[in-house]
Amino acid sequence: MIMAYGIDPKFIIVAGVILFGMLFLLERGWRIEKRAVLYWVEQSRLQHKSRAEEEKERGEEAMQSLMEFCLSKKGAVKAYPFGPEPMVIKVGGRMFALITEGGISVKCDPVIAANLREQYEAVKPGYHLNKQHWNTIAIDGSIPEEELKDMISHSYDLVFKGLTKVERNRISVSKQSSTINS
Secondary structure: OOHHHOOOHHHHHHHHHHHHHHHHHHHOOOOOOHHHHHHHHHHHHHHHHHHHHHHHHHHHHHHHHHHHHHHOOOOEEEEOOOOOOOEEEEEOOEEEEEEOOOEEEEEOOHHHHHHHHHHOOOEEEOOOOOOOOEEEEEOOOOOOHHHHHHHHHHHHHHHHHHOOHHHHHHHHHHHHHHHHHO
């Protein structure tokens, strides 16, 4: 009967316990100060907000770290072919990572892609990409950074191996000469 009105029975039980507790305190002569309740609610809200800000900062730091890792690969360059976002990281003119505000999309072997999706909730089929060969990963802290770097390296290796031999040699030689000159 309660569910007929769309009210969860657990909510009714919790509300009843809270109401019973308040009546018990009032009966004992305790005054429940409105200021105290408002202070407690405000403190709870501030703690929640500061935790959310900390998580956001950690996410931004993780994204920055992953972006730097992508750009450290031989011949990797960033581009913005779709506008100001997303950032696309390419090697030899071919995309191997697509970085958005909350995640990264990487190329992946189809069998490994399916395994990663089963293993991690944050790994989904590629958003607006070939779902068989691309994974979109939410950067929410649930996947260790080393695992994310392994996924990026796997994506880079797949794309690099797909380049022509001439292009691969050109990237290898240009990386060697740039390290020799620096």
